[in-house]
Amino acid sequence: MTKNLYPSFGLLLVDDEPSFLRSLSIALERSGGITNIHRCQDSREVLTLLERENIGLVTLDLTMPHLSGEQLLARIVEEHPDVGVIVISGLNQVETAVNCIKQGAFDYFVKTDEEGRLLEGIKRAIRLQELRQENQELRKRFLNDTLEHPEAFARIVTADKGMRSVFQYLESVAPTSQPILIGGESGVGKELIARAAHDLSGRQGPLVCVNVAGLDDNVFADTLFGHQRGAFTGADQERAGMIEQAADGTLLLDEIGDLSMASQVKLLRLLQEGEYYPLGSDRPRRMRARVVVATHQDLGEKQRAGTFRKDLYYRLRTHQVHIPSLRQRKSDIPLLLEHFLAEAADELGKHKPSYPPELPVLLTNYGFPGNVRELRAMVFDAMSVHRSRTLSMEVFKRAMQHTNDRPLPHPVTRHTAFAPDEPLPTLHAVADQLVDEAMKRAEGNQSIASRLLGISQPALSKRLKKMREAEPDD
Incomplete structure (x- = not known):
C-alpha cells in the first residue's frame, strides 16, 4: 500500500551538515508526522530541486559554502515567490534575522534554540502554506x-x-x-x-x-x-x-x-x-x-x-x-424523485412507474424536516405498495399530514410584511393576495393550493369564484 505523504507539497531541508539534516528529519516525522521531506547538502543544487520537485517550504542554513543562505533566500523569493522560506542560523544575530525577514523569509531560528520551537515553527509554516494554496485553488475554481x-x-x-x-x-x-x-x-x-x-x-x-x-x-x-x-x-x-x-x-x-x-x-x-x-x-x-x-x-x-x-x-x-436543507434547494426535488424511484424499482424488483404531474409540485411545497432522507423514505414507501401503472400520491399526502404540525428544524424568522409608513391593506385584500400566491406556488392545482392555505378545496374553489366575479369587466 502506498504511504500517504504529509504535507501534500515537499519540505526541503538545506544544510551542509548531514548530521543536522538527519536529526531534523527524524524529529519532524516523530513530532509532526511530516514525511514529505527532501534533503540537500549542496546549496548549488537548491534551485534545480525547486524547478524539478513540488516544494512548498524550504528551511535554509545561512552559513554554507558556495552559495550562502542569504544569496539563496534572495533567489528563491525572486524566482519562486510561492515557496515559503525559514532561515536557520548557527548564530543568534538580531540584525541578520531582521534582514532575512525583510527579504521575505517566513521566520528565523537559531540552531541552539530549543528543538521544540523550531519544530513548531516549521509546522506553523506548513499550515500557512496549506491555507495559501487552498485559497489559490478556491479562487481559481470559483472564477472558472x-x-x-x-x-x-x-x-x-x-x-x-x-x-x-x-x-x-x-x-x-x-x-x-x-x-x-x-x-x-x-x-x-x-x-x-x-x-x-x-x-x-x-x-x-x-x-x-x-x-x-x-x-x-x-x-x-x-x-x-x-x-x-x-x-x-x-x-x-x-x-x-x-x-x-x-x-x-x-x-x-x-x-x-x-x-x-x-x-x-x-x-x-x-x-x-x-x-x-x-x-x-x-x-x-x-x-x-x-x-x-x-x-x-x-x-x-x-x-x-x-x-x-x-x-x-x-x-x-x-x-x-x-x-443546505432540501427546502433551500427545491429544484433538486424532481431530480431526487426520479433517482429514488429508479433506485426503489430496482431494489424492489418492479418497473419504474410514471407519476402524476402534480406530484413534484406537491413535494416542492412541502417543508421536508427530514430532508433528502425523508424524501427517499416516502418514495420507497410509495413504491412498496404500488400496484398500478401510475404512482399514487396518497402515500405522500399521508406522510406529509403526519408531519404537518411538526415545526421545521430552524423556524422561519418572523418579519414585517407591511411597510410601516404605508396604510394597512384590508383583510379581504390580504386574503386575495394569499390565495393568488398559493395558486402560483401550486401551479394552478387547487388541491395543492388548499393544502398550503390550510382550508378545504371546496372553500378555496368558492373563494376563487368570488374573486373572479369581483374582477372588473374589460
Whole structure:
C-alpha cells in the first residue's frame, strides 16, 4: 500500500551538515508526522530541486559554502515567490534575522534554540502554506466555475448552485490534513459529503465512520483509541481503535455536537498533538488518519453557551462546509424523485412507474424536516405498495399530514410584511393576495393550493369564484 505523504507539497531541508539534516528529519516525522521531506547538502543544487520537485517550504542554513543562505533566500523569493522560506542560523544575530525577514523569509531560528520551537515553527509554516494554496485553488475554481473531479460527487444528486459551491470548496481543501467540519440538518447527506472529501483526498486508507452520540467518556476513548489486553475487566485481547482502523484514510466522527466535555478534551489533545495512547498502554501512537466531523447542531451557539469547548471548536472549523436543507434547494426535488424511484424499482424488483404531474409540485411545497432522507423514505414507501401503472400520491399526502404540525428544524424568522409608513391593506385584500400566491406556488392545482392555505378545496374553489366575479369587466 502506498504511504500517504504529509504535507501534500515537499519540505526541503538545506544544510551542509548531514548530521543536522538527519536529526531534523527524524524529529519532524516523530513530532509532526511530516514525511514529505527532501534533503540537500549542496546549496548549488537548491534551485534545480525547486524547478524539478513540488516544494512548498524550504528551511535554509545561512552559513554554507558556495552559495550562502542569504544569496539563496534572495533567489528563491525572486524566482519562486510561492515557496515559503525559514532561515536557520548557527548564530543568534538580531540584525541578520531582521534582514532575512525583510527579504521575505517566513521566520528565523537559531540552531541552539530549543528543538521544540523550531519544530513548531516549521509546522506553523506548513499550515500557512496549506491555507495559501487552498485559497489559490478556491479562487481559481470559483472564477472558472469548474470541478476537476466531478466523479467524486457522483453519489450526490443535485443541480443546485449552492451545492456546486460546496463541491468546489471541498476540491480545494480535501488534499490537506486539517479537519473538516460538515454542518447541516439531519438527512441532508453529510456522510456523502464526507465520503466525497475522502475520495478527493487521495488517501489510500479507508473511510471509517463513528457516531459519537450517546458515547460516555470511557466508551469514546476505547472506541477511538482501542485497548491493550488486560486494560480493564473483560479486555481479554488487544483491540485496535477506530483511529488505527482509519490509518492512511479518513475518520468521520458523526454527531460531534453531542460529545461530552471530557471526551472533547481527549479529541482536542489528539488533534493538537497527533498522538494517542490505547487504553492500558504507556507508548504513544501517531495518528495517521485525517479527521472529519459532522453535526446537525450549531457548534458556534453551543460554544457560546459553554457546552462545547471554544478551543476545540476553532480547531475543528479550520475547514467548514454547510449543506443546505432540501427546502433551500427545491429544484433538486424532481431530480431526487426520479433517482429514488429508479433506485426503489430496482431494489424492489418492479418497473419504474410514471407519476402524476402534480406530484413534484406537491413535494416542492412541502417543508421536508427530514430532508433528502425523508424524501427517499416516502418514495420507497410509495413504491412498496404500488400496484398500478401510475404512482399514487396518497402515500405522500399521508406522510406529509403526519408531519404537518411538526415545526421545521430552524423556524422561519418572523418579519414585517407591511411597510410601516404605508396604510394597512384590508383583510379581504390580504386574503386575495394569499390565495393568488398559493395558486402560483401550486401551479394552478387547487388541491395543492388548499393544502398550503390550510382550508378545504371546496372553500378555496368558492373563494376563487368570488374573486373572479369581483374582477372588473374589460
